[in-house]
Amino acid sequence: MSPTQPFNLLYAQAGGVTAVINASAAAVIEAAREHPQAIGTVYGARNGILGVLSETLVDTTPLTPAELAQLALTPGGAFGSCRFDLDPAEANPAQYDRLFEVFASYRIGAFLYNGGNGSMDIVARVAAAARARAYPLCCIGVPKTVDNDLEGTDCSPGFGSAAKYLATAMRESGLDLAAMSSRRGRVFVMEVMGRNAGWLAAATALAARNEDEPPHIVLLPEVAFDEEAFLARVKAVVERLGYCAVTVAEGIRRADGTLVMEQSHDALGHVQLGGAGQCVARLVSARFDYKHHWAIPDYLQRAAGHWRSATDVAQARAVGRAAVAYALAGQDGVMPAIRRLADEPYRWDVQPVRVEEIANLERRVPPHFIAADGLHVTAAAKAALAPLIEGELPVPTHAGLPDYFQLQLAPQPRRLPAWTR
Amino acid sequence: MSPTQPFNLLYAQAGGVTAVINASAAAVIEAAREHPQAIGTVYGARNGILGVLSETLVDTTPLTPAELAQLALTPGGAFGSCRFDLDPAEANPAQYDRLFEVFASYRIGAFLYNGGNGSMDIVARVAAAARARAYPLCCIGVPKTVDNDLEGTDCSPGFGSAAKYLATAMRESGLDLAAMSSRRGRVFVMEVMGRNAGWLAAATALAARNEDEPPHIVLLPEVAFDEEAFLARVKAVVERLGYCAVTVAEGIRRADGTLVMEQSHDALGHVQLGGAGQCVARLVSARFDYKHHWAIPDYLQRAAGHWRSATDVAQARAVGRAAVAYALAGQDGVMPAIRRLADEPYRWDVQPVRVEEIANLERRVPPHFIAADGLHVTAAAKAALAPLIEGELPVPTHAGLPDYFQLQLAPQPRRLPAWTR
Known part of the structure; x- marks a missing residue:
């Protein structure tokens, strides 16, 4: 492209979507x-x-x-997402040839990829391929993940809203749990997302203003699940309060590395896997005959546009804007990262980090955020996470429901031959 | 009690609590x-x-x-709830003797019981016992149930907010589901409360503005589950859209009356029951190898104080106020019921109904609200339910979470001998 002519910009979304990824897009x-x-x-x-x-x-x-403003408050990925990794350039040069045919055909000078760890790997690969071909392209990652497991950034857009939703859910469910009198103990288990990183589970601890408030136990994938220690704590809490609320990350494992999942067989002998929440609830009921409930918010926790963190939305917008600024400055192969400047009052800015340094890494909950007994998080964890769920935003509604945007742009007429996967 | 002296009023909460029962209390x-x-x-x-x-x-x-205002926006049951039925008066006169000892000791002239079908039975029993003893007591039921299955009332406080929460959850989860590209079909199942009545499941249909929007299928306890018809519909939807969202009420049954539940055995041979949502999701995946997710909002759906229906809150307050008015008017053995005056614009008022006429009955979703194929609800159902989720209310927050009220009133010093259950 000529330096005197404007280049075109290509934006795309990848991986599990969030309540704020469209705010980055807008x-x-x-x-x-x-x-x-x-x-x-x-x-x-x-x-x-x-x-x-x-x-x-x-x-x-x-x-x-006006439509961009509406897009910004719509959860999900309006452009559509995917879970698809590029092959190494050496292994599949045709794949890269195709990418650059498309880039060239649309005069793309900046490619902004909005995703998580794996997406940053794609950014790094495409950036390297562009350099190898001397194609003038700025490849920039835009961070996004409810799991909060991106390295190089203090937090990831999408996390704060999911955390706010789940902490709210725990506080509200806890009020329901506390209301019912029962001579049997009662246990409520909420299973949250987090295969390897327990950030969302940890964030539910923000619901508790003191040790009597839910959640009474937080099980993280970073800690080997100790069934006996867990059951002893459940019993102690139930004996004190009459009930016990537990947050469990979906990916908790035993010391031998096996997932804590209910494994059973159906009538035909097929193995059926229940989730960690169900498994943990059943362990409690098998041991103590407490009444047990489990909740699995699943997609609800990462799509809750009606209850977003204003801080999270501001950060999602900031990384979107920064990515454009980096493209204009010719900064290639970087991701705008959130940098924490101060805890209280919380202050942050956005700084570029090199994508090769963070791609495919997973930032897990650090030891000083985990209680010594492994069954809860520390005050330091709560202090660090608290600002990320701060602030509420108005939710435009129609007929009692959030009035979300529907992207109805027809695809461009094809300029190139069809591609076969 | 002397007619010239004021009587005291006793209020209590029973059954599963809701997001608005404390609004009735206030x-x-x-x-x-x-x-x-x-x-x-x-x-x-x-x-x-x-x-x-x-x-x-x-x-x-x-x-x-100010505290009453804060109580009114707090979900759960601030006074505590119970699931406890009184024995028939003939079978256990001592139980009733005790009740009236307490009433007399506290000069109770009005007893307001805030609950569902079973609680209205208690109101009827206590009212009859008071008449039998010539004890001057006005017994009044205050309606409450997320299940919306109380007879004699157009709807029940608690339902509208749970319905709004679940319809929002379906709309939001649907955006997440729609975002992901996949060559495999994808199915999302949300299991909602409703053992015998499918009102909450039906209300999730409000999320869909057209037949392409989730939920694509709504399974009600009022309809015998037809596995083949269900799977055929899932397949048709996935072939059209690439994905399919299903709402399933927890209590759906097959034509032979058995619950649709995943029944399996653990390593020790114990029977494990998964819920209807899990079972339905597994049926789909076993037949079609679609990717499947299921969500179980559980307590979250009836405790979501952060996203209440303003209509529901107004009705919860209205039945609370009406109950006091009935007590003042000496109306015994009644429940304030919501009467629908007009659909559009929605207008309603509150009228007394006799508790004996509605106690222990269950109002189910009527046939004209159920689609002919039994796999969805009708436009008439949506029109009837739509006004109940209308309106939003401000949510006071602290540190990013709803700032709910904690009732901290110490129990009165005991005046009577201890009671043994």
Whole structure:
């Protein structure tokens, strides 16, 4: 591309979506429009890198400012997401040839990929391939994950809102649990997302203002599950309060590395796997005959646009805007990361980090955030997580439900031959 | 009690609690305070009728207007609830003797019991016992149930908020589900409360503005589960959209009356029961190898104070105030019921119904609200349910979470001998 002509920008979303990823998308589009001399059209790929490969691109130009504002408050991934890894360039050069045919055909000078650990690997690969081909491309990662497990950033957009939702759910369920009188003890288990990192489980501890409030136990994937210690704590809490609320991350494992999952067989002998929450609830009921309930918020926890953290939304927008600024500055192979400047009052800014340094890594809950007995989190953890759930935002509604945006941009007419996966 | 002296009022909560039962409680206390010539002290029993029997009563006089306002927006049952049925008076006269000893000791002239079908039975029994003893007592039921299965009322306080929460959850989860590209079909199942009545499941249909939006299938306990018809519909939806969202009520049954539950055996041969949502999700995955997720909101759906229906809150307050008005008017053995006056715009008022006529009955989703194929609800159902989820209310927060009220009234010193259950 000529340096005097504007380049076009391509934005795409990848991995599990969040309540705020569309706020990053809207911020990218808004920021790009502020620089018409440098940036021409903002395209979006449908379903992440798959949409690039298949040349399924939309032109975001028709979106009005009002529509962008509505997009910003809509959960889910409006452009569509994917779980798809690029092959190594040496192993599959044709895949990269195709990517750059698409980039060239649409005069793409900046590629912004909004995702997590794996997506940062794609950013690094595409950046390296562009350099190898001397194709003038700025590849930039935009962070996003409810799991909060991206390295190089103090937190990840998407996490704060999921954390706020789950901490609220624990406080509210705890009030329900506390209301019922029963001579049998009662146990409530909430299973939250987190295969390897227990950030979301840890955040539910924010619901408790003292040790009598739920959750009374927090089980993290970072801690080997000790059934006896867990059951002893449940018993102690039930004997003190009459009930016990437990948060369990879906990925908790025993000391031998096996997942804590209910494994059973159906009538035909097929193995059936229940989740960690169900398994833990059953362990309690088998030992103590307490009444047990379990909740699995599943998608609800990462899509709760009606109850987002204002801090999280601000950070999602900030990384979107920063990514555009980096593209304008020619910063290639970076991700805008949240840097914590102060705890109280919480202050943060955005700084670029190199994607190769963080791709595919997983940031787990550190030891000083985990209680010595492994059954809860520390005050330090709560202090660190507290600001991330702060702030509420108005939710436009229609007929009693959130009035979310539906992206209805038709894909661009195809310029290249069809791609076969 | 002398007609010239004010009587005292006793309020208690029973059954599964809701996001708005405390709004009824606050309204009862506020309304009673407006009539100091007629009503003396408003007592609350801890844990429903159990608190009456055990003489565990609190005096609500210290609650300030600001505290009552905070109580009104707090989910759960602040006074504590119970699942406890009175014996028939003939079978256990001592139980009734005890109740009336407590009533007499506290000069109780009105007993307001805030609950569902079973609680209305208690109201009827206590009213009959008072008449039999010539004890001057107004027994009044205050309706409450997320299940919406109380007879004699157009809807029940608690339902609208749970319905709003679940319809929102379905809309939001649907956006998450729709975002992910996959060559495998994807199915999301949300299991909602409703053992015998499918009102909450039906209400999730409000999330869909057209037939392509989730939920694509709604399974009600009122309809015998037809596995083949269900699987065929799932397949058709997935082939059209790539995914399918299903709401399933926890209590769906097959034509032979058996619950749709995953039944399996653990390593020791114990029978393990998974819920209907898990079972339905597994059926889909076993047949089609679609990727499947299931969510079980459990307590979250009836405790979601952060996302209540303003209509529901208004109705919860109205039945609380009406109950006090009935007590003042000497109307015994009644429940304030919501009467629908007009659909659009929705208008309603509150009318007394006799508790004997509705106690222990279950109002189920009627046939004209159920689609002919039994796999969804009708437009008539959606039109009827729509107004009940309307309206939002501000949620006071502290540190990013709803700032709920904690009732901290010490029980009254005991006046009577201890009661043994």
